[in-house]
Amino acid sequence: MPGPSPSGGLTLDLVQRATNTAAARALAAVAIDGTGWTLSGVRRLGVRLEPPVAYWASYRVRIERPARGTTETRSLTLVARACFQTTDWQGYRTWLSELYDDAPCRPLDGLGYPVLVDASQHAWWFYPVDPHLPTLATATDPPAVRRLLAPRYSPKTPPARIHVELVRYLPEISAAVRYRVVDKPGAAERVVYGKVYRGDRGRDLHETMQALWTLSQHSDGLLSVVEPLAYDGELALHLEQAAPGLPLSSDRTDPRFHAGAVAAAEALATMHGSGLGSHSELSLAPEIARLDDVAHAMSLVHPDGGRLLRDLLAKLRSRLPKAAAEEEVLTHGDLKYDQFLEDNGRFTLVDFEDVGRSETSWDLGKWCAHAVPSMPETWEESDAAEQARRAFLQRYLALRPDATVHRFPIYEAVHLANRAMVLMWGQSEGWEGAADSLLTLAMERLQTTAP
Numbered sequence: 001m002p003g004p005s006p007s008g009g010l011t012l013d014l015v016q017r018a019t020n021t022a023a024a025r026a027l028a029a030v031a032i033d034g035t036g037w038t039l040s041g042v043r044r045l046g047v048r049l050e051p052p053v054a055y056w057a058s059y060r061v062r063i064e065r066p067a068r069g070t071t072e073t074r075s076l077t078l079v080a081r082a083c084f085q086t087t088d089w090q091g092y093r094t095w096l097s098e099l100y101d102d103a104p105c106r107p108l109d110g111l112g113y114p115v116l117v118d119a120s121q122h123a124w125w126f127y128p129v130d131p132h133l134p135t136l137a138t139a140t141d142p143p144a145v146r147r148l149l150a151p152r153y154s155p156k157t158p159p160a161r162i163h164v165e166l167v168r169y170l171p172e173i174s175a176a177v178r179y180r181v182v183d184k185p186g187a188a189e190r191v192v193y194g195k196v197y198r199g200d201r202g203r204d205l206h207e208t209m210q211a212l213w214t215l216s217q218h219s220d221g222l223l224s225v226v227e228p229l230a231y232d233g234e235l236a237l238h239l240e241q242a243a244p245g246l247p248l249s250s251d252r253t254d255p256r257f258h259a260g261a262v263a264a265a266e267a268l269a270t271m272h273g274s275g276l277g278s279h280s281e282l283s284l285a286p287e288i289a290r291l292d293d294v295a296h297a298m299s300l301v302h303p304d305g306g307r308l309l310r311d312l313l314a315k316l317r318s319r320l321p322k323a324a325a326e327e328e329v330l331t332h333g334d335l336k337y338d339q340f341l342e343d344n345g346r347f348t349l350v351d352f353e354d355v356g357r358s359e360t361s362w363d364l365g366k367w368c369a370h371a372v373p374s375m376p377e378t379w380e381e382s383d384a385a386e387q388a389r390r391a392f393l394q395r396y397l398a399l400r401p402d403a404t405v406h407r408f409p410i411y412e413a414v415h416l417a418n419r420a421m422v423l424m425w426g427q428s429e430g431w432e433g434a435a436d437s438l439l440t441l442a443m444e445r446l447q448t449t450a451p
Contacts, residue, residue: 284410
């Protein structure tokens, strides 16, 4: 895949080849050499691009070894982070060297500290090492978190058994883990979730979640969120209760999807009307600026899609000054159907990592943009998505009839374009047609009036 050469630095194509699956496999083989383990597979988990600054790729590395007549297996998470500009790489490289003092990459008998590759300006490391999440390794160490999750009542009390599972990891941004705690032999297992963020985001999130939890207890069932348990400043670790249920599936024809649309409207309306604030601001301008970069990249790999995106951006910029600014409210930041856990008809909203202050239509447009299937198999699926979208908007406006939604078509179009961007970077089979469909729909939505 060709790609832009950001400001004259390394091309995207070179960076991708330097951090591809073959390169990840070679790095992993060296990291486990001499440990008795062998590689059984390497699979790419995802990529993230922030032009013209950096590119990340993450991999699931599976290893195995003989063990008492059977085969023991383990899973490791490997990350590559590349810098496009030489000056950026020099600064980043110096910072990593000083931070880790050239500690070795030993993910099995220590920690997988960064391996620096100057030729292609990138670094490799193994989770839970992360240069921007310095407390992550300790937060995933059972003895270190036992004082928070299951303190011993006396020296004679046996220590709790704690098993740590990785749930989600966005390199240099955040990580979410699941702690499975058994306080004593034979006791029922408790589940607690822990989240570590870059900077003070964890503390801010905990304060917001405390306010939202209180709000939910007086919302007559319109808003259900998980209970925040504690924030530990030493580990920069936010702890929260596990929510019951399973994530809402992507089957738009499932009656639960329609019910989830109504629940999403109720949750969002409750948050928007709460008067609560946030330290973080979600703005439309950076979203549009990022799409400018995406349009250039898409033009190189899919010219028709690039033209559609450029046309959409031109119309967005034409319409934006004509649409009155909206009221700023507390919003989830990433409201999608799969952010709800369903348990016997009760829907709990989770994953507030992007919570912040935004215009009313930010998450209205986000939910509607993600209600649309990217590759529908039948017309019934698309029709069910439209019905859910309609129910979502009707319920929200019934609860907040005076809400300012002048920019709703703009936000929905922007979030549809963001979905096309994700498809492009994912490079899954058939992504071009799916991206074109989303961009065409974005153009259509932009021409509609606010609900």
